[in-house]
Amino acid sequence: MLSHASPQLFVSPQGALRRAQALRWLDDRGSADQLLVLVPSPASGADLFRDHLRQRSPARRGAFFGWQHLTLAGLVGQVGGAVLAERGKAVVTGLARQALCARAIHRVAEEGRLGTLASLAGRPGFPRALARTLDELAMAGVGPDRLEERGASPLAALWAAYQAELAARGLADRAAAYRATADGLRRPGGHASLPARVPILLYDVPVTTQQEAAVLEALTSQAMDATGIVPASDQRSTRHFRRALGASHHAGAEPLDAAPSKTGGLPTSLTRLQRHLFETDAEEAALDDSVTFLSTPGESREAVEIARIVLAEADEGVPFDAMAVLLRSPEHYVDGLAEAFERARVPAVFSGGTRRPDPAGRAMLALLACAAEGLSASRFAEYLSLGAMPSAAQVHPPAVTDWVPPRDELAFPGSSSELDEGPGDDPEAAPTVPTPRRWERLLVDAAVIGGRARWQRRLDGLARALDAEVEASVDDPERQQRRSDERDALRALEAFAMPLIARLDELPREATWAVWLEHLDALAVHALRQPQRVRELLAELAPLGPIGPVNLDEVQLVLGRELAELVVLPSSERAGKVVVASADEARGMVFEVVFVPGLAEKIFPRKVTEDPLALDALRAELSPELDVNANRVAAERRALRLAVGAARRRVVLSYPRIDVDRSRPRVPSFYALEVLRAAEGVLPGFDELARRAERGAAERMGWPAPRSPSDAIDTSEYDLAVLERLLRQSPDQSRGAARYLLSANPHLARSLRFRARRWKSSWTKADGMLRLDESTREGLAAHRLGSREYSPTALELFARCPYRFYLSSILRLSPRDEIAALEELDPRQRGRLVHDVQMRVMRALKAADALPVTSERLALALSVLDEHLDATAARYREELAPAIERVWDDGVEQVRRDLREWLQRHAEEPHWRPRAFELAFGLPGRPEVDPASVDEPVEVAGARLRGSIDLVEERSTGTGVVLRATDHKTGRAPDSDVVVIGGGRVLQPLLYALALEALEPRLPVVEGRLYFCTSRGGYAERVVPLDELGRDRVRRVLEEIDRAIETPFLAAHPEPG
Incomplete structure (x- = not known):
């Protein structure tokens, strides 16, 4: 296949050895040579080039021209995007793909061809699940005809409808972008966007699908020489690499086997773990300190123990950025790690797989719900509560003219880091609009409920009432000032809210995506302090512009989950910070110390389930490239091998003993046993595992502090550790020794006093x-x-x-x-209505000299009752805005019956x-x-x-x-x-x-x-x-x-x- 140097493929379970081989490959190249390194992530490519520069001798350092690193997705964006543009097509990304799937579902449902999937048609997660399944099928080269042949008619119909939508709009999916990339790379001389006939290094790149393998083969076919380096645990990528390179398999080559050792040539426990994980032939050996196993009572305590060990390693001279926490289930640990690192003052950077929610997305969702629910005041109050309001200077921004690229296009070139900052690194937010803290109270007082006209009417009514109270409080300056402040807050609320309410009211009932995106983009700019991420999300839908008509329900269906899961992406600088990433992101990364928490059932490994739209039996018939449960199990094992393989000197593994949220014990996963068998050569039992793991932790369930005060991560832990030690001493020894706690730590002092008062009998x-x-x-x-x-x-x-x-x-x-909005009269509102009507009726009868009510005057009294009840109920209807007219009318008629009986009883007692x-x-x-x-x-x-x-x-x-x-x-x-x-x-x-x-x-x-x-x-x-x-x-x-x-x-x- 290659006309120049013979290709090579190197395989190793140890990330440090794979990194060393990649550095040797770079060291053999001259600074003026052009080359391309394909990497799994931008961060791994940057680390590789940085390590290469660091290890070169001063005489060989200098500028390097023509050296380039790209991810596979970046290569596709660069080459495939250009080829598709030549063909007049645009690539649809994740969100646009879901929108097209939603339309395909709607079309097939209208035709009555959904079959067994009909019950899922209205489910909000259906478009997302379908997009994921169709993407897998396309990347495996499976078309609708194959599905039809295997009896999957509903899925085949959806697949065909989706392809028809793509063809009709001049759009291309991810698989088409990969095919276009392969076509562009096979052109004579390669593609203009890449240097031709240059050495290529494929470093830890995951290649798991047919389309990815085709791109790899096309790339290597044009290379001067190509070398592949792949983790030993990734057998599918290894197979594709060997096919693309036609290479000999250097699994046992000396450069990838000479592991460093601290024991005079004998492998360390970490080395044995990396080589023999999930194997049964490991030799028996004592466990050294390169592998540490511990357990804690809960995930948050696990995070605290990790922070404690990070500080200990830093004291030994290990830089923060040479340590990483690799997660399989980030949702269980991100919040706890963020809090623990903040307490310990450990700088941390969180990767793309472990990012924090962006309140701007949830604020946008609340505004869309406000529009969908008739300009609901409760939804508007929810938007206010999220703290995403614009600053005072942003309340009236200029017209929206700047272009914002979609998220996936930003990620295509692969030149920026996927890592974002940890908590506390965000710049201080600009001040928001004045007095928002009073606005929700004012919305309640005004009884806005919903509807644009009602918003204006009720706010105007409250403003008049406050004006009257200000004028009537001349003799009470304090009360007058309070009412004046409320009036000023109301004016600020009206100035801010009514333009937004107008924008929400002007959202179209039905329109094309182009019209919707114009409205939503303007809404984001005017309603959000930091609209950038929302606008990037909306830009993904730009290729769908001509599609329509689309209503608000469909807009919410497409945007709902994406807005709810929108994440903050601050600065990408990670120097001097502990990396928190997903286990899969360990490819191409090497750290001195690696932490792998969560080795408990359903956390690591995660629960393996089949795709409900394309079960494993169907997948096995369609293509061997499609994932089935066996592949998913292998992916879980690969994630652990990648995580421990990223460690150079030490790995710390842990699991939580207790599910604190559900108040029940957690069971360590069998992966924990496999770790010890690989490191020691002996498979322990679960009881032995629990005893050994518990000894490794400094904390106890009943006392959230270490045994030794010197091991504390912050002052709170230090104080609690001191107190626990004093409690074990005699009263004579400990009396007065903890007095400093009451002044040194006000939070602890308050907690101690509270506990003492709680348990005292007096x-x-x-x-x-x-x-x-x-x-x-x-x-x-x-x-x-x-x-x-x-x-x-x-x-x-x-x-x-x-x-x-x-x-x-x-x-x-x-x-x-x-x-x-009122659904039915509650007891309080019913009581107000009854009392109000009784008062008005009695006054009217007194004015007519018709009291007391007698049998002769009863007809007049009932007539007066009906008149005043109708007028009062109309006034209450305006104030309470009942959601269901029939329920309101029934409640008023019940009040009428009660009051008529009340008058009749008055007539019987004159x-x-x-x-x-x-x-x-x-x-x-x-x-x-x-x-x-x-x-x-x-x-x-x-x-x-x-x-x-x-x-x-x-x-x-x-x-x-x-x-x-x-x-x-x-x-x-x-x-x-x-x-x-x-x-x-x-x-x-x-x-x-x-x-x-x-x-x-x-x-x-x-x-x-x-x-x-x-x-x-x-x-x-x-x-x-x-x-x-x-x-x-x-x-x-x-x-x-x-x-x-x-x-x-x-x-x-x-x-x-």
Whole structure:
């Protein structure tokens, strides 16, 4: 095949030996010679060239011209992209491929040809799974006809529809790009983008498919000479290399077998592990410190142990960038490693396989969901909460004119590193738009719910209300300032939100992808502080521009998962940083120390499953190049061999003993046993493995710190280690020795005090508001019952739980309001509606001189009821924006039936005549109260009360007119009658009666009443006489509450049930 030097192929399980062979190959080339090195990743190519320059003698150092390293994907992008462009075609990348698959699914489903796959048609993951399967088939050279012959008609139909979409749009998939690359390389003289007839080194490149092998053969056929270096564990790549090179197999050549040794020529445990992993013929030998095995209680602790060993190795002189953590399941470890390295102040760089989510992607998803749900305020609030808002200077950016290339095109040349920065390396974000912290509260207050017109109407309404409050608060400068600040925040919210709401409202119902991409690109620029990654993602879909019509649901289906998994890609500089990468990325990389965590079942190896769209039986019939479970198992083993093979001096393997999230033990995988068998020549049992692994870790489950303080990774661990040692000493020895902890580490001091209070049998401040210092008493003095006003409802909370009373009535904490369209009337909203209508009806009847309601006046009363219920329900409909009109209408009609029954019962009891409605006291500025209301609170038994009596009634007796206070309830009536105050839980009847007595001193008040005025409450009433017993009970309860505030003793002690 080759007309010049004989090709060679070198195979070794040891990355250091493969690197040494690659360096020898480079050393044999002159600095002026052109050459090409095909590498598995840009980082490995950069490392190789850097090592070559580092080892050359000073006399031979200098500039090198014509030396180039490329990945296989970079070669395809460079050559195949140019060839396809000559043919008038564009390459579709991952996201565009999924979009085409979604259209193919839609078309085949409409034709009724999905067959057994019909149930998957609407699933969001179906296009992605189909794109993956079709890509595998195409790279293996399998077409729709072969599928049809094997009885896979639904998949064949989808494959044919996908190919038809590609052909109709002038597009090419990945397999076509590889075929075009092979065609371009076979041209006489090669391709213009690559130097012709130059030496080529194939260094650790994975070649696993038919199309990749074809490119490899075309490349080597034009080379002056070609040399291949491949990991011994990659048998498929080795087979393709040998076919492409026609080479002799130098597996036992001296350069690849002379491993360094620390034991006078005998191989180390690491060398034996690299050579004999998953083999049964390893010789028995003692385990040395080049292989370390440990286990920890959980993945986060595993990360901490890794950080501890990294620091120890750094103390021995190993550079941070000569150490790597290689992961098989990054999702289990990335967060824990990031936290552990940050605690230990270890600089780290995370690779493309272990990157962190970009909030910009999730923010864009929230905005699309906002548009899909009718401009939902809750979705807009979700967008605000993600912290992806633009800076103040970006709120009104110029028109979008700059071009952003798609992600895959950026990756094609293979010239930039795939590594990104670890946590803490991001530049400080620019300041966001002012006052966003108040915006969600304002959205709740405005009851925006959704709809562009409603957004504007409700924000305008809230603005008018705040303007009125500012004007009405002239005599209260503090309140006026608060309302003024809220008004300014509302203006900022409106200035920022309404242009975005307008953009979302203007998204097309249906359009081509070109129109959608124009809208989405502009939305990203205007709505996101860092839109670059989102715009790169959208640019991938540019080849689909003419395709349409596409609706918002299809846009969400295509973009949803990609936006959710969008990742941050900061600077690529990794010098002086520990590398955190996936195990497969260990190809071409060599480190002094390698950490391989997660040797537990379903982590490493991962669970092997078949492709549900093309099962293994079908794959075996279609092509031997298609992966089946045997290949997937081999891939798991290859990943471990690559990971341990990347170590030059030491490898540290570990597994978690406990699944902390699920609170159950984890089982070490059999890979852990294979590691020890290869290193020692003896296969241990799981019990022996667990004992040995546990001895290697410094931490314990019950105490998150090492045994020795000197092994701590941060001050928290150091302090805990010291404390644990002191706890094992006698009280005489340890007394006062840990005093420094209370001042040196405030977090530990708080934790220790909390634990002490939690386990003490006496009451402490950890059990509620129980502090006894003067500052606390002075602060609570302003909240005593005689110092500020309370409502009867607030005072009832004390009997249910004193601490809850403290949180609600003193600190004024309340559950967070949610922004959502109403689905049905909840008890609170139903109660508001009933009370509002009752008040308006009674006032209207009083104005018409139609009170009390009698059988003769009932028809008029019912007519007035219907009129006011309709008007009030319409106002509530606007405020609550019910999501389902029928449910809302049914709820209103139920209220109508209840209120009509309430009026009929009033007509049957005419001797009690309504006198006042919503008689308020201590509620200044409250709208629509009775004219007899007063702004000042009333004093009852030394307590200042505020509130509003729903209904004041009067009755003529032989001695004159008497009064009673009625509080309407819309819930269920209690099972038992209230004797007087119900143990302090039912204070409203007597407190409202006593308040009425203070407001109407000339007329006697005889009772207070709870009236359960709906069918749900059975129209029951609970009447409590205002006699001496009642007055005494109220006085005693109020004194008890006031004493608890004064002491203070407001414990977390809820009533049973």
